[in-house]
Amino acid sequence: MEISKEQLSLVNERIAQLLRADSFYGHRLRQRGVDGVASAEDFRRLPFSEKKDLRDAYPLGLMSVPEEKIVRIHSSSGTTGKPVIIPYTAKDVEDWAIQFARCYEMAGVTRRDRVQITPGYGLWTAGIGFQAGCERLGAMAVPMGPGNTEKQLQMMMDMESTVLCATSSYALLLAEAIEARGIKDRIHLRKGVIGSERWSEKMRRSIEEKLGIEAYDIYGLTEIYGPGIGISCDAHDGIHYWDDYIYLEIIDPQTGENLPDGEWGEIVITTLRKEGAPLIRFRTHDLSRILPGDCPCGSRFPRIDTIQGRTDDMVKIKGVNLFPSQIEEILRTFPEVSSEYQIHISHLEGKDTMRLYVETNGSVDFLDLAKRIAERVKSRIGFTPLVKVVEIGVLPRSEKKTKRVIDTRYQ
């Protein structure tokens, strides 16, 4: 999607701001002699930035305004190496809440709703973003934070919560807990705002059915405000994003070339209004595509497709590139398996082996099901996995992000 005049003008504001700052982007732009962008071609010549650049700027090398203007930091979890620290001005905090309130509106949440918030607070961007957006909209926040499923269910019943905010893994865990306790008729949920990880269509349906809700897919990254920069609508065909706050490109992850609308590639984001830590052409490693055409919901905001994974999720096995989403697509065609699965990749006796764990209930022939899944993977992807069928509930559920691929080849 071509960058608009308004977007270019905001990018120039950001560049002017960054050139004044003693920050990572300030140095880089000065080094390259960039003093503005007059056209889309100019824009595409701006250098990409990477998570690694942000990490190297630890702790405050991204801060692009005088410190007195900063009111808050957030930080990525730092599970892999040093964390990234993102400083926010008061305006950034407000802009984030405006975008998040828009997300709730798109999901049909109103001032009459009671919104149970289960993501975590603190350095992570989740909980406080869900809460600020909810309060800005004027709905009632029930700020639970993560974990303590018993207390979550108790409050869900007592407060008659109507909206659940959660990761897909935790939404599924709560859904299964409600089913197991037989308390679905005491639950008043009608909507789910679900985010922070990739989830399959099958998992979404399972969550919707068990909780009796309509689920919306919210998008965002700690580096770019946090969750709330986009969400799916009632048409459930892709994610609208707020192009007055971000400019979004899709590039070929190998060559870095921009791809035409409709083609799959890596999401690259430039923040148009962020003050504390603007990002220029930040490579997200999330895989999606621009959805061309108008959305039946009538929103003028452009759409990307559901995130299909991350460029770094890709595993190469027996010479074939594999994304977990391809396995999901195949499992979706088997109504007898649950939405949970795990892929284990190991190197045994000189060759790569993939074991695929899937769940089913007890009424099917496990061996026959395993054989049929293995055949379908072979025919669609090109190699035969070892399929292990287990009882429903055997695979681990997580309160945060569920690990789908366990690759022990290089350990």
Added chain:
Amino acid sequence: MEISKEQLSLVNERIAQLLRADSFYGHRLRQRGVDGVASAEDFRRLPFSEKKDLRDAYPLGLMSVPEEKIVRIHSSSGTTGKPVIIPYTAKDVEDWAIQFARCYEMAGVTRRDRVQITPGYGLWTAGIGFQAGCERLGAMAVPMGPGNTEKQLQMMMDMESTVLCATSSYALLLAEAIEARGIKDRIHLRKGVIGSERWSEKMRRSIEEKLGIEAYDIYGLTEIYGPGIGISCDAHDGIHYWDDYIYLEIIDPQTGENLPDGEWGEIVITTLRKEGAPLIRFRTHDLSRILPGDCPCGSRFPRIDTIQGRTDDMVKIKGVNLFPSQIEEILRTFPEVSSEYQIHISHLEGKDTMRLYVETNGSVDFLDLAKRIAERVKSRIGFTPLVKVVEIGVLPRSEKKTKRVIDTRYQ
């Protein structure tokens, strides 16, 4: 302290609001035929309310505005029985932040400070209150949330945090961790905003010394916004409270009579501006007194003395009323013991026994110290405890509130 005209007029606003509401206070006021207060005598005839009343109103019986105006709930922890749920309007949330920002200002915190926030988020009122006040002031919030001492210390060093917000127990735990690791010269703290539990003068001094900070004592209750309705000043002689937001009385906990300024009794609070859940003459069970006279700091806000305990902390042993603060007062006179102690009360062979555990370093004669402490307790309080002296670090440190009295007589 007599109620002022402005305060009476705000109380009348609240009464008018409550009379329109289908809430606990609305019912009670209608039942008593109260339609306003014309004088201080009228005010003193208003019925008290108790934590139990608030609990009985679970879940939303305190809500005193139409639900569309509520943007958030908070809840007390509910360790004893049902929790209390307090609904907040957008204005309540803002009023709380205004009061909290005033607390930081009184502690000398500025826009240039970096404020490490260690209390918890979610239903509890702590974390988000500390953060909102900090952001409103314009300082930089480093929102850690509770626990994970290693990460706390790492961020404290890397972010060069200048202000620590914590419970006194957790502040002491961090102080001792810094001392044990020998990293004090890498810590940039200059102020501590410490709250949510009673702490002794000795504990405050120990925290200040080990962290190299000046510590301020912040006051508040979940039922009444949360922490932030008052704080100590540079004079460190009592706690200023915001009498434009609350009217505070001191009563005799037995008779319910108002006590003159300067006399010790129970704090009773009436909220003057709260919309979501106004409280009328709420008995806090916190023990303090109005400090008469002007404060050398020059602030016009009135003062209460440091909280000395809770009316329900009082234990009766061998016919004598005992408050843990009395033991603290005595231990303060022994420079060789640390600020930590525990009181165990049991009933053995037909009589009450009190064992008092105190900590010291290895260089003193334990038996002699125990004997001297026991004698001083006997002479000041009237009975002889069994004193056990242990090494420093033996008594448990807590990340939240430290339990001081363990009474096993009625178990």
